Amino acid sequence: MRKILVVGAGQSGLQIALGLQAQGYEVTLMSNRTADEIRTGRVMSTQCMFHTALQHERDLQLNFWESQAPKIEGLGVSVAAPGSWAEGPAARAIDWLGRLDGYAQSVDQRVKMAGWMETFAQRGGQLVIHGAAVGDLDYFSRTYDLVLVAAGKGELVQMFARDPERSPYSEPQRALAVSYVHGLGPRPEHPDTEGVRCNLVPGVGELFVMPCLTTSGRADILFWEGIPGGPLDVFNGVKDPAEHLSLTLELMERYVPWEYARATKVELTDAGGTLAGRYAPTVRNPVGRLPGGGLVLGVADVVVANDPITGQGSNSASKCAAAYLSSIVERGDKPFDEEWMRATFDRYWATAQHVTKWTNAMLAPPPEHILNLIGAAGELQPVADRFANGFNDPADFENFFYDPEKAQAYLVEVSGAGAA
Template sequence: MRVLKKRLCIIGSGVSGLHLAYALKEDFDITVIERQLPDQIRKGRIMSTQVHFGSTRTRETRFNVPEWGEQTLIESIHITIGNQKLFVGQLQEPALSVDQRLYYSHSIEDLIDKGVSFRFEKVDKESVEVLIDEFDLVIDCTGKNGTLLPFPIEEDLSPFQTPQRKCIVGYFIGIKANTPLGVSVTVLPELGEMFEIPAITEHGPVTILFIMAIPDSDLDVFKGIKNAEEFTLKVRRTVQQFFPEIYNRIEGENFALCDENSFLQTALTPVIRKPYLMIKNKLVVGCGDSVFLNDPITGQGCNLSSYCAEQLYETLTEYKNSKWDMKTGEAYWNRTKQFVKEVTEWTNAMTKPLPEHVVQLLLQGTQDQVKANEIAEWFANPTKAYEAFFSTK
């Protein structure tokens, strides 16, 4: 007798939703609900920044997520404090940044080609109840806009009531790449940070400038800017004033956004939730930013989402022939909890002035390439960062 596959509904097609769809599609009957068509995503506004570090790229290979060209592999992390360049640390495995508009739209079309069902519609808190009745499991992957379901907040990992940074992002052409090609991290004490990220877009290679301004600081100067031209001018002036090393690589008149939708301003309040609960005597779970929302300061969003998608895949596969209930939800949370805690506590610490022992580690990196490489690896392996910040050894 043919056993019917369990029916899963994934709400949202960001990193966690897409990676789950790729991972689960052989064992389960998957329906993904996304509010935008692939072409709307492709032509829409940028949603974020992203760096897929080595562990995420390994998972993408494992689950046959589409591959991207190797032309802009990120091999290093450049660290600057104030106007002093400290060092360039080499990553053990290269990272990659692909514009989410391209990554998401292409992946959705690929999954449809592979037989995964998609519904293009908006889900709200009322319609999600109907989905819980319809499917064996609903997975909330709605992302940073907030969860559809009342997953309980983990208070000890959610200390903030307001955003810790104003996030200003633009995808630019006309900036000479740093060498070796890598992510540049500049920390300006009491003002904020800048991440410079080489990325792939539909238009070819770009440089992402990602300013994280402490609210009401001298770097928080983008309020009220609405159009691409104003935004570009303000970024140029801000980079000239605060980030002279990057400004020196701007190629005059060529400096421009790669398209009129390639800029963004946002601010989010980090919050961590327990990623499961029972509704109508059925298990529902959350994955990615909808339940594990960190400040973007450590660049861990897509890596944590991908990690949690893999852990949820492992849990659901393990419990494939059981009734999915609180025990299944607890197993998923137990698989993810320690890593979520490490990423979150490191990220929360990075929003505050750096502890003295961390400053000393950074200074050691200026004299010792092995130490510099270890610090670069914090971003690829946040467990190492957590140990560096909080270990009592």
């Protein structure tokens, strides 16, 4: 029986640990917090998981909350008319809803990670509550066949060198501010459709609104992504959750009044329902070398950390876990050497590269052909649907999104089909 250590109890670490456990591996999971501390702590993220990522959970029979979480069937995009907020509340220039082929869901990570950790322990896994340092891993690397580092923050990440060719940004591109709320009303245009709403405010930032399941039941997430130094970059140092929500709503009233109109009665889900921060999107070398010569393999956002503007974090973590799980099982009893580690990462990068390319493109001011595509989606439902389903499979953007000629050819083809 091969012994594997997983450091970090997030989406990817837990999914791998539970998957390996089901295959008969001897798995140790290290977490710096207990399940109860996670459940009663502060929100850790936004997370909207699309069909493929959800299917990886179903394949491992870990979809414990599927019947309770809202089923997100659409993805909407609204664009504020540039400069329309100068004299008062902004006006919408574009507004549409694309339909997802398979529904998406969002489960608060406090609910999911706590539940999965308890399941891992109940099934006989060794759960160690201890923050790991590099020195600890030096020791463990001699007693385990494989050490996976899935803790995306802290000193362990520094073991993995930044890959400059795959990391065009060295500074954070957005200031992030999250509020989990109860009491948000429906969008009047589509009152019966649960949807993720992407509101783009040119030159200012973005507001995402998504239904989710949290510790107190159904809720919604209000998530601002502000261009650093701009009018949305005001959450740094705000410690009081009520002040955080008040700021969120003030900004909504000015920049996305159509969303504010349904948020006038919201209240925070709990005292831990806010989060603010920023980080630079970074791709890292997947193999970490320990002082004693041992090797560890980085997982998910340890090695590929994208800005959350495209909602891919938990999706990528799930896809990374699925790829790594397959590679470990297929390896049998052969050594988990550096060559295998790099090949395992490359298997994940085959999908992750599309996420990184798309996310970095969305962080930059959009070129004219992308504005045309987003505008055309308001007139042509197939374009809206295809854009929405790109959140599940970002590789499809290669076919119609980046290249102006491909975008134009696609719009001509769809327009012709509509006319016919």
